[in-house]
Amino acid sequence: MNNPSKQESQMILHAIEELYFFKRYEKAKGLAEEALKGKLIDELRKTLDDYRRRCETKLEGGKA
Numbered sequence: 001m002n003n004p005s006k007q008e009s010q011m012i013l014h015a016i017e018e019l020y021f022f023k024r025y026e027k028a029k030g031l032a033e034e035a036l037k038g039k040l041i042d043e044l045r046k047t048l049d050d051y052r053r054r055c056e057t058k059l060e061g062g063k064a
Helices: 006-021 025-036 042-059
Strands: none
Touching: 006 025, 006 042, 025 042
16 A cells, blocks of 8 residues: 555545444554555545544544
């Protein structure tokens, strides 16, 4: 997931959003972390980092 195209970026984000929606926080967090290792546009990086933090909060038992 290094320097994805716009379409690939949308697919990555959609996958994380879907996992989050279905309360699969561990998988969503893992996918976000994997994507964040690559070269991403700033806007996508910020959104993925936000989802990663939300998932961490949910997994810790808090509310996001």
